[in-house]
Amino acid sequence: MDTLYIACDFKVKPVQPGTEILIAELGEAGFESFVENEEGVIAYIQKSEWEPSYLENIYILNSGEFEITYEVEEIAQVNWNEEWEKNFQPIEVDGICTVRAPFHPEPATAYDIVIEPKMSFGTGHHETTHMMIQHLLRLDLKGKKVLDMGCGTGVLGILAEKLGAAEVDAIDIDNWCYLNSLENVERNRCEVTSVYEGNAALLEGRRYEVIIANINRNILLNDIPAYAACLEPGGILLLSGFYKDDIPVIDELCVKFSLNFTENLEKNHWVAVKYLHAIS
Numbered sequence: 001m002d003t004l005y006i007a008c009d010f011k012v013k014p015v016q017p018g019t020e021i022l023i024a025e026l027g028e029a030g031f032e033s034f035v036e037n038e039e040g041v042i043a044y045i046q047k048s049e050w051e052p053s054y055l056e057n058i059y060i061l062n063s064g065e066f067e068i069t070y071e072v073e074e075i076a077q078v079n080w081n082e083e084w085e086k087n088f089q090p091i092e093v094d095g096i097c098t099v100r101a102p103f104h105p106e107p108a109t110a111y112d113i114v115i116e117p118k119m120s121f122g123t124g125h126h127e128t129t130h131m132m133i134q135h136l137l138r139l140d141l142k143g144k145k146v147l148d149m150g151c152g153t154g155v156l157g158i159l160a161e162k163l164g165a166a167e168v169d170a171i172d173i174d175n176w177c178y179l180n181s182l183e184n185v186e187r188n189r190c191e192v193t194s195v196y197e198g199n200a201a202l203l204e205g206r207r208y209e210v211i212i213a214n215i216n217r218n219i220l221l222n223d224i225p226a227y228a229a230c231l232e233p234g235g236i237l238l239l240s241g242f243y244k245d246d247i248p249v250i251d252e253l254c255v256k257f258s259l260n261f262t263e264n265l266e267k268n269h270w271v272a273v274k275y276l277h278a279i280s
């Protein structure tokens with residue numbers, strides 16, 4: 001079944017830094033996927049999530065700081081491979097991990113993740129994915145049970161398996177992301193990663209030592225109690241998908257569930273925060 005999408009084709013002047021700021025704002029607002037080009041960016045959102053007034057609340061479009069024009073189009077399927085071949089450059093994180101498409105040459109980094117992103121979020125280009133990869137590279141995941149909540153392309157769960165996790169559950173609410181994660185898990189020859197379509201309701205009765213969730217502020221505020229309920233004492237929770245300014249409200253909730261702030265990475269106002277589940 002085809003999922004209908006809204007594609008907004010933004011022409012931005014100057015392209016940098018205007019496009020970067022626009023993508024950050026659209027990502028926070030709920031746009032799922034971005035294809036950058038020489039003139040700006042095409043941003044995608046599921047039609048079911050879209051309202052005609054949606055762009056009115058995107059500050060950068062109305063601030064006058066950048067000259068931005070756009071066209072809105074409804075689409076079903078497009079040739080994503082062609083789009084990504086034109087636009088997707090490999091991403092290297094800390095000289096240790098590369099995220100690339102199948103048509104890129106094999107890298108020399110210790111970890112090589114091959115992603116065909118299609119419509120899903122999670123190529124390592126976004127600040128939040130990049131920082132979550134950085135966090136993961138610094139953890140000892142050997143033998144751990146890991147949850148990748150809001151897996152998108154599956155990139156973080158795939159990396160968790162490559163870093164030695166004993167078992168990885170990757171969950172996404174979106175059918176397209178679920179299917180894309182399945183494909184990418186297979187493409188990377190993962191053996192201990194299972195992909196599920198769903199949300200925090202699936203977590204009942206499950207236990208994890210590490211939980212990764214790069215989603216957005218509101219979903220996290222809703223689902224942190226469910227994450228805490230299935231995180232082992234001494235376990236680690238990595239959260240991203242929100243801005244630095246949102247840390248206090250996220251922190252306030254986490255503390256109530258014995259999740260203690262330990263470390264924070266920050267890039268272009270986006271953050272990725274590490275919490276430790278207190279041992280009671």
Ligand SMILES: C[S@@+](CC[C@H](N)C(=O)[O-])C[C@H]1O[C@@H](n2cnc3c(N)ncnc32)[C@H](O)[C@@H]1O
Pocket residue numbers: 120121122123124128129132149150151152153154155156171172173174177198199200214215216219241
């Ligand atoms: C910002 S993307 C992150 C993708 C990938 N994990 C990464 O770090 O690049 C967030 C993902 O969360 C999914 N999502 C949104 N709400 C969700 C929910 N309530 N439960 C599970 N997944 C959700 C979206 O479909 C999307 O794929």
